Amino acid sequence: MKYQKLENQEANWKWLYLIRKYREGENITRYEEKSLQESVVTILLESQNYPEKIENWIGQHLSPALPIKLDQAIRARRKRFFNAEKQSTKKKSIDLEYAVWLRLSKYSRKMHMTLSETISYMIDERESKALYESQMSAMKNSLKNLLK
Incomplete structure (x- = not known):
């Protein structure tokens, strides 16, 4: 495994993931009855700061459709968390208009x-072009001075 598991941190991430899913209207429990779902989710809400209770809740009440999605979400969160520690691996984002992104995407493919x-390639090309242009203008100026 490339990234270290931090049990307390991951329990909090799981709690956040499950609560977000619940608030989006998804059934996060294995139960169909609404009142039972509500009571079980209330237990989860109360156990926010107790990693062991969260893990026990997941083991007892989690919907059979969610374990794989939950594991994938936690794995992605763990990767982002550890990559964000170093400046070189931290992801940055920029906003592009759709047309610009489309052109860039086609060009990169x-x-x-x-x-x-x-x-990076486009920036390097632009910098080398600017350097070339400055060298050419310097040569033109020196040729003009020679011909005077």
Whole structure:
């Protein structure tokens, strides 16, 4: 395993994930009856700061449709959490208009690069073009001075 598991932290993430799903209207329990669902979710709500209670609740009451989704969400959260510790691995985001993203996406597929690599490549090309232009203008100026 690449990333260390932090039991208390992950129990909190699981709690947050389940509560978000519940608030979105999804049934997070294995029960069909509304009143039973409400009472079981109330127990989960009260156990926010108790990792052992959260894990016990998950083991006893979690919907059979959720364990895989929950594990995937926690794995992704763990990865983002540990990658965010270092500046070099922390993800950054930028807002692009759809048309710009579409052009960039097509270009990066054509170049067989990721979007980040494509942006870096384009910046490098622009910088080298600017350097070339400045060298050319300097040579033109020196040629003009020679011909005077």
